[in-house]
Amino acid sequence: MIKSEICEMLGIKYPVFQGGMAWIADGKLAAAVSEGGGLGIIAAGNAPGEYVKEQIKIAKSITSKPIGVNIMLLSPYADDIAQIVIEEKVEVVTTGAGNPSKYMKAWKEAGIKVIPVVASVAMAKLMTRLGANALIAEGGESGGHVGELTTMVLVPQICDATTLPVIAAGGIADGRGVAACFMLGASGVQMGTRFLSANECTIHPTYKEKVLKATDLCTMVTGKRLGHPVRSLRTQFARDYSKAEYGGMPDSELEALATGALRLAVQEGDNEKGCFLSGQIASMVKKEQPAAEIVKEVMEEAEPILLRASKWVK
Numbered sequence: 001m002i003k004s005e006i007c008e009m010l011g012i013k014y015p016v017f018q019g020g021m022a023w024i025a026d027g028k029l030a031a032a033v034s035e036g037g038g039l040g041i042i043a044a045g046n047a048p049g050e051y052v053k054e055q056i057k058i059a060k061s062i063t064s065k066p067i068g069v070n071i072m073l074l075s076p077y078a079d080d081i082a083q084i085v086i087e088e089k090v091e092v093v094t095t096g097a098g099n100p101s102k103y104m105k106a107w108k109e110a111g112i113k114v115i116p117v118v119a120s121v122a123m124a125k126l127m128t129r130l131g132a133n134a135l136i137a138e139g140g141e142s143g144g145h146v147g148e149l150t151t152m153v154l155v156p157q158i159c160d161a162t163t164l165p166v167i168a169a170g171g172i173a174d175g176r177g178v179a180a181c182f183m184l185g186a187s188g189v190q191m192g193t194r195f196l197s198a199n200e201c202t203i204h205p206t207y208k209e210k211v212l213k214a215t216d217l218c219t220m221v222t223g224k225r226l227g228h229p230v231r232s233l234r235t236q237f238a239r240d241y242s243k244a245e246y247g248g249m250p251d252s253e254l255e256a257l258a259t260g261a262l263r264l265a266v267q268e269g270d271n272e273k274g275c276f277l278s279g280q281i282a283s284m285v286k287k288e289q290p291a292a293e294i295v296k297e298v299m300e301e302a303e304p305i306l307l308r309a310s311k312w313v314k
Contacts, residue, residue, distance in 0.1 A: 002303055004187040006134060006165045010092060010113060011066050013037030014299045016178075017136070017167055018291070019192025020070020020094055021144065021277065022046065023266045024203055027058030029291060032200040034065040036292025041068040041094060049080035056088045066091040068115075073098025086110040094136060097145060097228075099123075101130050117169070119147025119154065121161045128162045135162060136190055139170030143193050143279040146170075146221060146231050152184070159185030173281040175301020182306060191298070193279035198291040206269025207276055210235075214282035223258070226251060233276040237261060241275075 004015045016038035018025065022045025030040030040063075042055045052069065059067045069090050071081050074097040082103045085093055093100075093107055096117040100107075107114050113133040118124045124135055137158040139151025147154075151170040159166050168181035169190035181189050195201055196211045210233055222241045223230045232238050244254060258275065265274030289297075 002182075002299055002306070004165070004182075006167065006188040009133065009165065010039060012039050014295055015167075015188030016295050016299065017041060017068070017094075017169075017188065017190035018195050019142070019169065019190050020044075020068070020096070021192050021195075022072065023263050024196070024201065024277075025070070025192075026202065027055035027060075028062070028202065029195065029198060029200045030055075030067050031059040031062035032198065032291035033195070033295060034059070034067050035063045036290070036295040038295040039066060039068055039092060040291075041070050041092070043070045043072075044075060044077070044081045045072055046075045046077070048077050049084050052077075052081050053084050053088060056084070056090060060088075068092035068094055070094045070096060070117075071100070072096055073100060082106070085112060099126070101126075104130050104132075115167065118158065119149065121157050124158045124161045128164055132164060134165040134167060134187070136167040136169050137186070138190070139168075140221075140231070141171030141280040142169055143219070143231050143277040143282075146229050151181070155181060155184040155186055171279060171281050173284040173298075175298050175303075175305055177281075178298050178302035179305040179309075182302070183309070189298075191294075193282055194285055194294060194298075195291060196278070196282075197285045197288050198294060199288055200291050203266050204269030206271065207265055207274075208288070210276055211278055211282050211285050212287070214278065214285070216280075216283045218282050219278055219280050226254060230275075230277065231279065233278045233282065235274070235276055236271065237273055237275055 014037045018033040020041040020043035022043045025043035030042045033040035092113045115134045116127045117136040140146040155168045165187035167188045168186035220234045261275035264270040265276045
């Protein structure tokens, strides 16, 4: 069985994280992944503290295994949630969309393992100096907010830039992707889009159906003009947004156009106004299955691939 230092650090069976997908990764999904031996992560997104606290309690009512919370640092509720994870004794915090330095001391003193998402070598070096426990190197193939570099390019550079364990994210859907990330120097992987098909994922059936029917060219990136690009499925909303983005619409109106669009997709499956976040690997997601089965399946697929690697060396 594949084991890595991240398993020992966090007390998990498999080096597999479930991505912190806003309004999608709730307590039920996170608990299912953790029960399956990975690390389930509740997404705080732009949700208020009470919502996050409720999801933590739901997760802990289902599993006694470690869970994480992803904090989007641009959220107006970030300060509240930074304190809630301490009060609720969350084992792991992952962060995105900003610099978590002002919270690091308090989290570390509370015994929380801090694992920021990084999309550049500079940020990886900064987080290493500030005392992060590990890093998530997320390539632009992923769904949601994305950086410029691909996973294939980013992961080895991050591994070279830090002594911390690195979790590879972006474009990973099966054992082949897991094996490739280990070969690049990673100590584990994070998957988001693959878990959209989990039985425990409570997104609207329309959202799940779109992922299961996706093709290889099913996603597009919007929001570059505003400085925070986002990858989503190529829907009518995404096309309309892209047209507005490059059609001279003022920034304030462009921001307003996207407000609430993800929730409309997640909760209502709104085809016209909903933003269906997804990574480029959506076309590799073929079936619904329990989250625990997904975790076990990708690791069981990866092991024989890694064992066969020696055949290329004579």
